[in-house]
Amino acid sequence: MILRPYQNEAVKAIRNEWKNGNAKTLLVLPTGTGKTVVFSKVIEEETKDGDKALVIAHRGELLDQAADKLKVTSGLDSALEKAESTAVGSSKKVTVASIQTLSQEKRLTAYPRDYFKTIVVDETHHAMSDTYQRVLKHFDGANILGVTATPDRADQRSLGKFFDSKAYEYSMHQAIKEGYLSPVRAQMIPLELDIHEVGISNGDYAVGQVGSALDPYLNQIALEILKYAKGRKTVVFLPLIKTSQKFCELLNLHGLRAAEINGESKDREQILADFEAGEYDVLCNSMLLTEGWDSPSVDCIVVLRPTKIRSLYQQMVGRGMRIHPGKENLLLLDFLWMTERHDLCRPSALISKDAELAKRIDEKMMNKESGIDLLDAETEAQSDVVKEREDALKRELDAMRKRKRGLVDPIQYAFSIAAEDLANYEPTFAWEMGPASEKQLEYLEKQGIHSAAVTSSGMASTLIDKLINRKAEGLATPKQIRLLERYGFIHVGMWPFEAASKMITRIADNGWLVPREINTNTYQP
Structure with missing residues (x-):
């Protein structure tokens, strides 16, 4: 199997983390981008010398999927550790195991502690549970790869207590932009569904109460789906089996x-x-x-199970995000859930970890009666947020002038290049929380970043990655951004390097004055 470019990058990054001593590392890939392909390739490489590997999951479908993909990508057969089946004594290099089975003391202690060199934890947001921790601590000498879709901050902080690093992350935004996932058209249905009285159970909306709250609206919702989703292959997620059965009957009646x-x-x-x-x-x-089932031709998702858990929301919508011949986009139908809680997941949860930006994206969607492309909504919202942040930053420039004159404040730089992950950076892993190294600070200063404002090693690493990637993409440097923003130009962070260089030359040739015919507030190369 020929891997996609980002999949190859992920495989290399994972193995490099292990070589560098980070034995517990994470792979973050959105649903539909081939996480099973990536970890199958990793396993193939790691077992070439006869070492053994283990794949753990909590559902049979995920185990079957892993075994099938291993066979297709690498030709490796798997032994099964589940229920009556055991892999003890098997000559096969790979074992796929049900966590419910393997975590049992009798089954677990049948394996020597050094039996596996490599362990893959599928859907690793479950990895902090007692059953997973029992297994991982038993094989504490193994290299561990946790695989998950984009985690929210709470998930990342939790995972950061166990994992040493994040080897590779590929965003949903990148996947859509590069044609590996379907574009998403979000459509707000103006039907008010009152869930004010629904309580919280196990960290999410109580499904029993959600089912009761939905019941009076089911017929109206069926009519809306008939209106918006006719001709599309549609999957509907509901909170209860009885609610799902009743809704199915109504759809057939219509x-x-x-x-x-x-x-x-x-x-x-x-x-x-x-x-x-x-x-x-x-x-x-x-x-x-939500997990372990794929149907790429699905082009409409209806979420009638409100949730505050971002990973769950992404898994539901992810069932329709795979590309398929003739499929133009995924239609995501969202309803006007009436609740005072601010943590309800909406379509913006798919692409934005920043609460302020997410709110703007949702507002853009609600104001479009015909629906809106999610990436377009993000671009528009980001432009609004950047403009407001730029205005706020201009008011702070006086304080910044006391700093080294030619250097850019890292947060200002983040706003200039519209990098929300940098602007809202929070360290997750222990190494990220330590101070930046002299080598990191020296590099940043050389590139035009005010290093004294870099608060941690993780922030320095994120900045350096941005600088290297932007250089490869031929985008404006921090020094160019700093200079041109001082002349009043906006969104310089989005300019190509050559365009920024030409404008600086024009200003220099004009006696270090902006040419009269150029309006700095509106100019874009």
Whole structure:
């Protein structure tokens, strides 16, 4: 199998982390970008000398998927550690194991502590639970790879207590832009669903109460889906099996060919096959299809299970984000959930970790009756936020003049290049929290960054990565940005290096004055 460029980069980055002594590292890839392909390739490389590898997951579908992908990508067969099946004594290099089975003391202690050189934890946001920790501590000499979709800050802080580093991250924004995931068109349905009274259970909206709150609206929602999703292959996520079954009946009454699937469905495989073959227009489920199931032709997702857990929201929407011949975009139908809580996941949760930017994206979506492309909404919202931040920064320039004259404050630089991850940077891993090294500070100063304002090693590393990537992309340098912004130009961070260089030359040739015909507030190269 030929890997995509970012998948090759991920494989190299993971193995480099292990070589550099970071035995527990993370791979962050959005749903649909081939995380199983990446860790299968890693396993292939790590087992070439006869060493053994372990893949752990919490659901049978994920284990089957891992075993199948390993076979396709590398030709490696897997032994199974699940229920009555055991891999003890197997000659196969790879074991795929159910965490529920392997965490049992009798099953776990049957393996020597040094039995596996490499361990992959699929859907690693589960890795901090007692069962996973029991297994990982038993094999404490192994190299560990945790694989997850983009985690939110709470997840990252939690994972940072166990993992040493993040080897590689590929954002949903990059994947859509580079054509590896489907564009998302978010459509707000002006139907007010009142969940003010719904409580919180196990860190999320209580599903039983959500089901009761939804019940009065189900017929209206069915009519809205008929209006917006007709002709699309649609998956609906609901909070309860009984709610899912009732909604399925309503859709059929309104003329849509709908099927319902749940963990107790005896004909589950047949229903999924029929849906794939086009026998049904809509597939209703009560959170069964969030992991381990793929249908690239799905081009409409309806989330009727409100959640505050970002990873869960991304998994639901991710079921429709794979690319497929003839598929123009994924239609994501969002409803006007009436709640006083500010942590409810909306479409912006797919692409933005910044609360302020996410709020703007959602507002853009709500103001568009015909829906809006999610990346377009992000670009517009980012432009608004950057403008406001620039105005605030201009008021702080007097204080900044006391600093080294030619250097750029790192946060100002983050705003200039619209890098929300840098502007809102928070250290996650222990190494990130330490002070920046002399080598890092020297490099940053040389590149035009005011190093005294760099607060940690992690921030320095993030800045250096930005500088290197922007240089490779041929974008403006910090020194160019600093100079041109002092002349009143805006969004210089988005300019090509050559355009910035030419403008500086024009200003220099004009006696270090901006040519009269140029309006710095509106000029873009």
